[in-house]
């Protein structure tokens with residue numbers, strides 16, 4: 027895959043989960059494949075945990091599986107297409123083993139509900155993001171020859187008490203879900219329909235999960251939510267205290283609690299929302315060295331009229347003011363973004379505003395997408411998807427080209443510096459090299475020497491590409 031496609035497609039890669047438990051030939055085998063955002067990968071670990079309590083063992087070998095579950099994404103049409111193509115590959119497996127259970131989890135399950143069973147004859151089971159506790163029952167139901175569906179969304183499910191089975195044995199970096207759902211209703215976005223209402227998870231369970239991860243050798247946690255800045259515990263949507271006898275927690279306070287687990291535990295988070303990101307969050311980031319100076323702040327468009335049609339809740343000026351606040355409070359902070367090209371009614375001038383905003387901000391990294399109309403969203407009902415496919419493509423290429431230049435310049439600025447790197451493991455390039463990230467989230471490759479996974483090392487950067495830094499331990 028070339029680097030341009032990688033930028034576009036990274037968020038919809040299917041990834042098979044690794045074997046984590048001691049091999050037991052008697053155990054029923056579960057094969058889980060995850061698509062979409064980090065939240066889905068995190069949910070798959072909850073699913074593995076729920077099913078391991080029922081005696082299932084995860085396998086990397088699909089041919090061993092008794093149950094195949096695909097945790098799916100609906101964010102763009104091509105994300106769904108990829109899953110449909112994958113399903114056709116299971117046809118022969120199903121003919122060979124009629125007892126094989128094939129299930130669809132996640133956002134496609136929630137969006138298409140029982141229609142999935144009619145559209146995709148191979149599918150036996152459909153479970154939405156809030157229905158995973160019911161999976162053992164659903165699998166039993168399929169065993170009796172029926173099709174099984176649970177797509178109920180919940181107002182309070184956070185799987186807070188479930189300790190996720192980490193699917194990368196000996197891992198260094200883990201996702202920790204702090205909230206679920208989204209109440210924002212950006213007009214292009216399917217997530218509020220597939221994930222339901224926003225709800226936050228009990229901070230004590232988050233902190234104890236992070237502490238437990240640290241004790242098991244993890245050195246980095248990424249706190250996940252669709253809009254982490256609106257995390258709130260014991261605070262109502264209107265900002266009132268719900269229970270006066272209990273403490274309240276906002277996102278800045280939660281991040282501080284996690285940072286205090288250990289100075290050796292790196293803390294990251296995703297995703298911030300420009301309309302909700304507060305200076306209080308930035309000040310906490312500046313205060314703790316182990317909270318990584320890196321913010322993913324999706325802009326979507328650089329034009330205020332487009333942002334209004336997108337229902338994002340901020341203007342170009344507001345966004346740029348937030349960027350200034352970041353640069354003022356955390357001067358060395360890396361910033362990345364998401365951009366959509368060719369949204370309904372986007373004119374050439376509006377597109378130019380996105381390009382000029384990119385020049386102003388100088389993002390270190392970006393995910394860039396062509397607008398894909400999603401059923402039932404506000405944009406589908408209100409606006410016409412009227413930018414021609416070739417125009418979307420041309421605009422996308424223009425922003426990708428600009429971003430590659432900015433990413434390269436950003437990495438070149440680091441050449442000659444010494445960076446503190448958390449070692450993640452061997453590099454893809456060779457066994458003699460290790461790789462890990464800088465605090466600002468750039469991948470670094472360096473000769474291994476006697477260093478090991480999970481250690482922090484200082485690396486002198488000598489060279490770079492637009493995606494990677496190359497250096498030497500000092």
Ligand code: SAH
Nearest residue numbers: 214215252297324364365366395396397398
């Ligand atoms: N909660 C996050 C984003 C989640 S979806 C946020 O608010 O920033 C990840 C990214 O997918 C979005 O930021 C957006 O850039 C892109 N995206 C969402 N819906 C899309 C659509 N219909 N077409 C193209 N890209 C889309």
Ligand code: SF4
Nearest residue numbers: 208210211212215217
């Ligand atoms: Fe979608 Fe907007 Fe919610 Fe992000 S904040 S998940 S883009 S509705």
Ligand code: F3S
Nearest residue numbers: 062063099100101133
């Ligand atoms: Fe996709 Fe659902 Fe995540 S639509 S991006 S898997 S929340």
